Amino acid sequence: MTSTVVRETFQLGPFTAPRLWTGLWQLSSNAWGTAPVSKIRQAMGRHVDLGYTAFGTSDHYGSAELIFGQFRASLGSPDSVLGATKWCVFKPIELTREVVAAAVRQRIERMRTHRVDLLQFHWQDYDNKDxxxxLSILADLKQEGLIAAIGLCNFDSLRTEEICTRFPGLVVSNQVQFSLVDTRPLHGMTDVCTTHGVKLLTYGTLCGGFLADKWIGELEPDPYSGQLNPSQRKYLDMITKAWGAWVLFQDLLLVLRGIADRHNHDQGEGSNISISNVATRWVLDQPAVGACIVGARLGCAEHPAENARVYSLRLNDADRAAIEGVLSTVDGNGGRRLVETVGDCGAEYR
Structure with a gap:
C-alpha cells in the first residue's frame, strides 16, 4: 500500500473503524498452520502499520484473545486499535447477571483492556428466548462501562428485527457470512439493518480463498485430499452443493478477472487489482455493509498490501452487470436459493 491510498472508514457505535478488518479465527486451530507467538504479534504490528487497526476474535478462537491482548498492550496507544470479540452461547446455561458479567470480565482480562470495544453476541437456540x-443484561453492563458497543453474530433477519425493535439503538452490528457466492444478506438482512442503523461485518467474503486468481482453470479440488484447510472445505461445499457448481464458479472467476484487467488497464502501470479485490469491493458496496473481515494466517501467510488495493477500486455499472450476469444463472437467483436450501443468515451453524 502506498501513502496515496485513502483508507475507507465507517462509524461503528463510538468508533471510527476501517472497512477492512483482520480476522483471527485461524488462530483457533493448527489446521491453518502455526507460527511462534512472537511472529504472530509482529504480523499484527505489520497490519496496524498498513492501516488494519481493527481485529476480530472470539471466546472460542483458542489463544487469539490472549495474543491480541498481549499485542495491543505493547502499543504506545492501545486504544488506537479496535478489538472485537464474541460471547457465544452454544449450550443451555443458567442465565443470570453474574454469569453474563463473568463472561464479559473474562474477555476484558484476556484482552488486557479496561472494557470490551465491541462485544458480539451469538445465541444458538432461538426456541429459548432468553x-x-x-441482551438486557449486556445493555446494563454497557451502561456500567464494561462494554463500549454491542453487536450480534450470525443472527437471522427475523431475530435481528426483533432485537432492534425491543432494544432501539443498542445493537451496532451483526457479523454474517456474505460473498458473491453467499448473497443471503440481500434477502432481508440488509433491509433490517438499514432500517435500524445496524452495520454488517462480513466474513467468508473470499470463500476461504477460493475467490482468487490461483483457482482460475483449476479442477474441482478433492475435499478429502488433505490439501484444503477447514475454511476451504467449508466453502467448497457451499460453492458446489448449496450455490451452484464448480464449472459455474469458474465462469464467475473469469468474469471477475476480466473486470480486474479493465481496471488495471485504466489505472495504468503499477496497478495490480486482483479477483479478490473485485470480490471484496462488491461486498463493501452492498447496503448496510460496514467492513469485510479478512482472515489471516498471521506469521504464516498474509496479504495485507494486496487486500488494501480494494480501496483504489470502484466498480462501475458494466462491472456490476457482468457479475449479475453470472449470479442470475444460479437458479435465476442464487441468493434466494441459498435462503431456501441453507436458511437465513447463520442457519448453517444451527
Whole structure:
C-alpha cells in the first residue's frame, strides 16, 4: 500500500473503524498452520502499520484473545486499535447477571483492556428466548462501562428485527457470512439493518480463498485430499452443493478477472487489482455493509498490501452487470436459493 491510498472508514457505535478488518479465527486451530507467538504479534504490528487497526476474535478462537491482548498492550496507544470479540452461547446455561458479567470480565482480562470495544453476541437456540434477557443484561453492563458497543453474530433477519425493535439503538452490528457466492444478506438482512442503523461485518467474503486468481482453470479440488484447510472445505461445499457448481464458479472467476484487467488497464502501470479485490469491493458496496473481515494466517501467510488495493477500486455499472450476469444463472437467483436450501443468515451453524 502506498501513502496515496485513502483508507475507507465507517462509524461503528463510538468508533471510527476501517472497512477492512483482520480476522483471527485461524488462530483457533493448527489446521491453518502455526507460527511462534512472537511472529504472530509482529504480523499484527505489520497490519496496524498498513492501516488494519481493527481485529476480530472470539471466546472460542483458542489463544487469539490472549495474543491480541498481549499485542495491543505493547502499543504506545492501545486504544488506537479496535478489538472485537464474541460471547457465544452454544449450550443451555443458567442465565443470570453474574454469569453474563463473568463472561464479559473474562474477555476484558484476556484482552488486557479496561472494557470490551465491541462485544458480539451469538445465541444458538432461538426456541429459548432468553437471548432477550441476555441482551438486557449486556445493555446494563454497557451502561456500567464494561462494554463500549454491542453487536450480534450470525443472527437471522427475523431475530435481528426483533432485537432492534425491543432494544432501539443498542445493537451496532451483526457479523454474517456474505460473498458473491453467499448473497443471503440481500434477502432481508440488509433491509433490517438499514432500517435500524445496524452495520454488517462480513466474513467468508473470499470463500476461504477460493475467490482468487490461483483457482482460475483449476479442477474441482478433492475435499478429502488433505490439501484444503477447514475454511476451504467449508466453502467448497457451499460453492458446489448449496450455490451452484464448480464449472459455474469458474465462469464467475473469469468474469471477475476480466473486470480486474479493465481496471488495471485504466489505472495504468503499477496497478495490480486482483479477483479478490473485485470480490471484496462488491461486498463493501452492498447496503448496510460496514467492513469485510479478512482472515489471516498471521506469521504464516498474509496479504495485507494486496487486500488494501480494494480501496483504489470502484466498480462501475458494466462491472456490476457482468457479475449479475453470472449470479442470475444460479437458479435465476442464487441468493434466494441459498435462503431456501441453507436458511437465513447463520442457519448453517444451527
Amino acid at each position: 437471548y432477550l434477557l441476555a
